[in-house]
Amino acid sequence: MDKHYNILFLCHRNSARSIIAEALATTLSHGRFIGHSAGSHPLGFVHPYAIEMAKSMGYPAQLLRSKSWDEFGKEGAPRMDFIITLCDAAMGEDCPYWPGHPSTAHWGFPDPAAIDASDVNAMLHAFKQVEIGLRNRIELLMDLPIEKLDRLDIQEQLHNIHYRSKFI
Secondary structure (H helix, E strand, O other): OOOOEEEEEEEOOOOOHHHHHHHHHHHHOOOOEEEEEEEOOOOOOOOHHHHHHHHHOOOOHHHOOOOEHHHHHOOOOOOOOEEEEOOHHHHOOOOOOOOOOOEEEEOOOOOHHHOOOOOHHHHHHHHHHHHHHHHHHHHHHHHOOHHHOOHHHHHHHHHHHHHHHOOO
């Protein structure tokens, strides 16, 4: 296998969207991308539906935890190649310094955990929609010849993925 790429998915609470993205990036790419997730204000727990989705993808549930993005700015943390925000709250916040100047993008999705928990069908549908949207974008990312692109091209492609995938 060629080089692997670390990708950090950020959400405000790090309980659902970013967790699903972490699992998808790692499992879909068979290790070409190593997914990570974090939040600016993590809840401290992972939503049960996100855990079930990750497990169904073959992602080890013991790797899932809600954590602060500060972990990835510390010495000894994995160096990120890509950082993608998944919610408007995380996009608008002052992020920590990311060593290595990773390529960044915003791929916004509504929070499926914000759906009324008493409406199980609506919540399941919301989680599935986020999974489908993330899967589409991650597959587009996986198709890029990253090793042949310079940093500005990669940055442009990350932004294009967001807009192209809205119509898939």
